Amino acid sequence: MSQTATIEPQAGTRAIPFEDYRDLSDAELDERIEAVRRAMGDSLLILGHHYQQDQVIRHADLRGDSYKLSQLAAESATCRSIVFCGVHFMAETADILARDEVAVYLPDLSAGCSMADMADLDAVEAAWSDLGEIIETGEVTPVTYINSSADLKAFCGRHGGIVCTSSNARAVLEWSFARRRRVLFFPDQHLGRNTARTMGIPVDEMPVWDPRQPLGGNPPETIQAARVLLWRGHCSVHQMFRPEHVAMFRQRFPDGPVLVHPECMMKVVDAADLVGSTEFIIQTIEKAPAGSIWGVGTELHLVNRLAHEHPEQTVHFLSPMVCMCATMYRIDLPHLAWCLENLARNTPVNRIQVDLETAAWARTALERMLEVR
Numbered sequence: 272m273s274q275t276a277t278i279e280p281q282a283g284t285r286a287i288p289f290e291d292y293r294d295l296s297d298a299e300l301d302e303r304i305e306a307v308r309r310a311m312g313d314s315l316l317i318l319g320h321h322y323q324q325d326q327v328i329r330h331a332d333l334r335g336d337s338y339k340l341s342q343l344a345a346e347s348a349t350c351r352s353i354v355f356c357g358v359h360f361m362a363e364t365a366d367i368l369a370r371d372e373v374a375v376y377l378p379d380l381s382a383g384c385s386m387a388d389m390a391d392l393d394a395v396e397a398a399w400s401d402l403g404e405i406i407e408t409g410e411v412t413p414v415t416y417i418n419s420s421a422d423l424k425a426f427c428g429r430h431g432g433i434v435c436t437s438s439n440a441r442a443v444l445e446w447s448f449a450r451r452r453r454v455l456f457f458p459d460q461h462l463g464r465n466t467a468r469t470m471g472i473p474v475d476e477m478p479v480w481d482p483r484q485p486l487g488g489n490p491p492e493t494i495q496a497a498r499v500l501l502w503r504g505h506c507s508v509h510q511m512f513r514p515e516h517v518a519m520f521r522q523r524f525p526d527g528p529v530l531v532h533p534e535c536m537m538k539v540v541d542a543a544d545l546v547g548s549t550e551f552i553i554q555t556i557e558k559a560p561a562g563s564i565w566g567v568g569t570e571l572h573l574v575n576r577l578a579h580e581h582p583e584q585t586v587h588f589l590s591p592m593v594c595m596c597a598t599m600y601r602i603d604l605p606h607l608a609w610c611l612e613n614l615a616r617n618t619p620v621n622r623i624q625v626d627l628e629t630a631a632w633a634r635t636a637l638e639r640m641l642e643v644r
């Protein structure tokens with residue numbers, strides 16, 4: 272795309288209010304979004320997560336899972352603005368990894384992640400200090416899933432720890448165990464447990480740390496014997512998949528493999544044939560022989576898109592319930608158009624900016640992750 276000047280507002284001009292976009296038709300919103308993309312050219316990069324609704328993802332320049340999107344933000348060479356169609360922690364990560372002159376925007380600030388909200392800095396620092404009463408914290412690597420706030424990534428950076436995503440969790444745990452004998456894994460207990468089990472760590476050496484209880488709800492001997500301390504957090508979308516859904520699918524389609532995301536509970540992962548990140552799920556369906564039948568346990572918009580884009584396969588959503596990421600869904604056409612038009616006229620809204628000190632330590636933990644894979 273070519274780079275063209277954007278419309279400059281008069282001094283003191285206020286941002287256009289969101290209300291002006293609420294009642295516009297989809298066709299008009301599509302047209303106005305594309306007009307901004309044309310006008311801003313290479314200075315604008317729209318990134319979209321695979322769980323985003325179709326109406327929105329079609330306007331993204333690039334799409335990916337959390338890992339790929341963080342790489343894309345780190346590698347973006349020409350843009351001055353990134354508009355992130357995803358959730359808050361993803362936009363923060365882009366702000367930390369992108370060049371200093373790049374500003375990152377999230378079209379709706381209420382697009383958070385309920386899992387990321389299950390761990391905060393105060394609670395993790397309290398846990399770290401409690402652990403220090405029982406074991407040597409110098410032998411614990413803090414590992415945060417990328418679904419976490421920037422200050423938790425910075426905590427990991429400061430304490431010799433690292434970030435992981437669902438596509439590199441095993442490599443990150445190997446990196447961690449090569450350095451120290453224990454891991455404190457937050458905020459997703461399921462990703463931590465499912466991954467550490469593939470490395471032969473028994474479940475009874477992975478106690479759950481409940482931040483609302485003294486010593487996480489564990490007797491001191493359990494902590495002394497622990498290899499992985501699993502924060503009591505989960506994804507409200509993926510926890511809705513149950514082992515009985517796998518059984519129901521197998522009854523209907525005995526030859527159809529079941530493919531699930533590692534944020535699902537252990538019993539679901541045990542019952543499935545394949546487990547892997549969003550990117551793994553997409554590639555598995557893409558590479559499968561025509562005519563195969565799949566039961567897929569991950570976010571609804573992605574599964575529907577896979578079914579639509581691969582008519583040569585039969586792709587079924589694994590659960591009888593609607594499991595969609597309601598926060599991701601808040602990024603809709605009106606918010607995207609509102610954010611883009613304000614950016615183009617130099618009255619930007621919803622900038623995500625991590626303070627410099629937090630960003631520096633968080634970058635340390637993220638760069639360790641990017642070097643691992």
Ligand code: 13P
Pocket residue numbers: 335336337338418436437438506534548549550
């Ligand atoms: P991915 O790392 O697979 O993109 O997952 C992100 C996420 O939020 C899954 O719920």
Ligand code: SF4
Pocket residue numbers: 358383384385386387418506507508509570596597598599
């Ligand atoms: Fe967070 Fe779950 Fe939504 Fe992913 S699907 S962004 S973990 S709430």
